[in-house]
Amino acid sequence: MRALVWHGANDIRCDTVPDPEIEHPRDAIVKVTTCAICGSDLHLHDNFMPGMEKGDIVGHEFMGEVMEVGSEAKSALKVGERVVVPFTIWCGECDQCKRGNYSVCERSNRNKALADKVFGHTTAGLFGYTHLTGGYAGGQAEYVRVPMADRTHIKIPSGLTDEQVLFLGDIFPTGWQAAAQCDIQPTDTVAIWGCGPVGQMTIRSAVLLGAKQVVAIDRVPERLAMAKAGGAITINFEEESVVERLNELTGGKGPEKCIDAVGMEAHATATLDSMYDRAKQALMLESDRAHVLREMIYVCRPAGVLSIPGVYGGLIDKMPFGMAMNKGLTWRMGQTHVNRWTDDLLNRIQEGQIDPSFVITHTVPLDQGPEMYKTFRDKRDGCIKVVLKP
Amino acid sequence: MAYYNRSSAGDNLARGLGWFSIGLGVAELMAGRSIARWMGMEDRTNLIRAYGVREITTGVGLLALGDPKPWIWGRIAGDAVDMATLAEGMRDNRRAGNAGIAFGAVLAATALDIVCAQKLHQEEAHYRSLPVPDYSGRSGFPRAVSAMRGAASDAPIAEDMRTPKILQFQPATGQAGAS
Numbered sequence: 001m002r003a004l005v006w007h008g009a010n011d012i013r014c015d016t017v018p019d020p021e022i023e024h025p026r027d028a029i030v031k032v033t034t035c036a037i038c039g040s041d042l043h044l045h046d047n048f049m050p051g052m053e054k055g056d057i058v059g060h061e062f063m064g065e066v067m068e069v070g071s072e073a074k075s076a077l078k079v080g081e082r083v084v085v086p087f088t089i090w091c092g093e094c095d096q097c098k099r100g101n102y103s104v105c106e107r108s109n110r111n112k113a114l115a116d117k118v119f120g121h122t123t124a125g126l127f128g129y130t131h132l133t134g135g136y137a138g139g140q141a142e143y144v145r146v147p148m149a150d151r152t153h154i155k156i157p158s159g160l161t162d163e164q165v166l167f168l169g170d171i172f173p174t175g176w177q178a179a180a181q182c183d184i185q186p187t188d189t190v191a192i193w194g195c196g197p198v199g200q201m202t203i204r205s206a207v208l209l210g211a212k213q214v215v216a217i218d219r220v221p222e223r224l225a226m227a228k229a230g231g232a233i234t235i236n237f238e239e240e241s242v243v244e245r246l247n248e249l250t251g252g253k254g255p256e257k258c259i260d261a262v263g264m265e266a267h268a269t270a271t272l273d274s275m276y277d278r279a280k281q282a283l284m285l286e287s288d289r290a291h292v293l294r295e296m297i298y299v300c301r302p303a304g305v306l307s308i309p310g311v312y313g314g315l316i317d318k319m320p321f322g323m324a325m326n327k328g329l330t331w332r333m334g335q336t337h338v339n340r341w342t343d344d345l346l347n348r349i350q351e352g353q354i355d356p357s358f359v360i361t362h363t364v365p366l367d368q369g370p371e372m373y374k375t376f377r378d379k380r381d382g383c384i385k386v387v388l389k390p
Numbered sequence: 391m392a393y394y395n396r397s398s399a400g401d402n403l404a405r406g407l408g409w410f411s412i413g414l415g416v417a418e419l420m421a422g423r424s425i426a427r428w429m430g431m432e433d434r435t436n437l438i439r440a441y442g443v444r445e446i447t448t449g450v451g452l453l454a455l456g457d458p459k460p461w462i463w464g465r466i467a468g469d470a471v472d473m474a475t476l477a478e479g480m481r482d483n484r485r486a487g488n489a490g491i492a493f494g495a496v497l498a499a500t501a502l503d504i505v506c507a508q509k510l511h512q513e514e515a516h517y518r519s520l521p522v523p524d525y526s527g528r529s530g531f532p533r534a535v536s537a538m539r540g541a542a543s544d545a546p547i548a549e550d551m552r553t554p555k556i557l558q559f560q561p562a563t564g565q566a567g568a569s
């Protein structure tokens with residue numbers, strides 16, 4: 001089959017690889033009809049995430065048709081059914097899964113021993129996302145093996161297009177959880193850094209959850225325009241001071257809720273801390289650029305909440321932790337517990353409360369994927385979200 | 391926004407110059423004395439070492455993932471400083487010939503830097519001339535945003551995602567934790 005394969009920094013290729021097979025009775029094989037490139041894939045493409053190996057198939061936002069089901073998954077899944085596959089693989093039986101904490105499932109990471117060493121304790125297995133999270137082959141491919149498939153799926157009723165439901169596998173619940181874990185009150189100002197696909201979903205979620213005011217921060221004009229369309233007040237961080245504007249919008253008190261939908265590859269306009277991060281990252285003394293985190297800690301109202309869906313890979317430097325501690329901030333973060341939210345969100349899509357396909361700007365065949373990684377990363381051609389058709 | 395495309399022709403050249411900067415910088419730093427002697431400018435050994443540090447910094451800047459333009463201009467400014475130092479060093483120098491060779495090499499590098507800067511600015515100009523797509527209609531909502539605000543405030547969100555009552559801002563009753 002054809003699949004997008006990681007070969008190193010800036011080197012993802014569309015290769016011919018062996019078809020996946022059932023390896024365990026709980027597995028299923030899914031024929032991918034639509035998949036997408038996620039901002040998290042960019043961290044792999046740019047080689048900022050440790051734990052990738054040459055030959056790894058990437059992609060973790062995908063959906064399709066069930067082709068084959070292992071004996072132990074048969075009661076839950078049938079050949080021919082249409083499913084979106086969540087990027088977090090979960091067993092449904094461990095203590096964490098029982099609490100709904102699927103992204104930290106204790107059993108789905110087959111490289112548990114490695115993850116236990118690196119993270120202290122393992123987190124869930126993820127598709128197409130480094131050997132620290134299981135090294136499972138990803139979904140930017142014609143076929144995928146889905147482990148623990150009896151749990152790891154979202155069934156899609158007929159009458160909805162792939163484009164409407166695809167993002168249930170990642171960015172929609174990610175934006176939703178980012179907003180939900182802020183416990184938004186009708187009096188809240190929610191500030192969201194990053195108007196990429198995750199930021200866009202977060203903006204819509206914060207509006208639906210009833211925030212008084214949603215403020216979105218980025219520097220890419222068309223992304224800001226899309227944020228505004230979703231109901232956000234926008235700040236272009238290259239043109240104005242984020243801290244001053246946020247204080248202005250909140251009567252000098254700062255936003256109650258701050259969301260980092262940017263992650264480890266944050267940009268900044270020639271601030272001292274960003275130059276420092278750039279240099280350290282280039283010399284491999286630091287893996288993540290934490291400009292957004294520092295800004296959130298600074299501007300957030302004391303006793304406020306920081307919600308961090310943005311992905312970080314390793315070490316960050318110059319964290320104003322004294323400020324965070326003294327302000328009594330609550331930190332919420334993590335990979336998304338996708339299946340925790342998807343029944344509700346699928347309902348909302350069916351009812352027509354939201355149509356997540358608004359974010360798609362590019363649809364191309366799978367073999368153009370490698371080129372589209374660059375277009376997406378460099379924000380060329382108005383690119384916000386890329387959908388691939390195997 | 392500051393535009394740069396980390397896979398364009400201009401950018402590849404910038405990256406090449408970044409490696410060149412680092413190579414030259416390391417040489418100046420480690421072999422500052424021999425270089426100075428070869429050019430008959432022993433009294434400038436420390437200056438050459440300092441230039442080495444400057445080259446390394448610029449090189450790292452060019453290779454890091456940001457906009458290469460300011461760093462390329464940094465190189466061009468550095469080239470000018472190098473040439474001024476060499477021109478001054480060539481006077482009354484028994485090895486003026488060698489210093490001249492170095493001067494020529496810097497001149498050639500400057501030319502390349504200028505080509506690179508031009509390319510990068512052209513790429514930016516081209517990018518800016520492209521039409522900005524209009525996404526102002528893409529709300530994702532079926533109705534006006536004002537009608538959608540709070541439409542999901544009944545969403546099932548488990549207690550573990552909620553802020554403990556005592557930490558909530560509203561309603562403020564003046565009593566600790568009361569709400």
Ligand SMILES: NC(=O)c1ccc[n+]([C@@H]2O[C@H](COP(=O)([O-])OP(=O)(O)OC[C@H]3O[C@@H](n4cnc5c(N)ncnc54)[C@H](O)[C@@H]3O)[C@@H](O)[C@H]2O)c1
Pocket residue numbers: 038039040041042043170171174193194195196197198199217218219220223237261262263264265266267268291292308309310311312334335336
């Ligand atoms: N927690 C999860 O489960 C989960 C799931 C999906 C994605 N993610 C992460 O979410 C993040 C965003 O993903 P995406 O798909 O939207 O990616 P993206 O790269 O398209 O979006 C990032 C956006 O942040 C903007 N940005 C950069 N620096 C900024 C700054 N200083 N201030 C404000 N904005 C800034 C960029 O211009 C860009 O528009 C990534 O880190 C991704 O890995 C997390």
Ligand SMILES: [Zn+2]
Pocket residue numbers: 038039040041060061087170171
């Ligand atoms: Zn993702």
Ligand SMILES: [Zn+2]
Pocket residue numbers: 090091092093094095096097098104105106107108
């Ligand atoms: Zn589990």
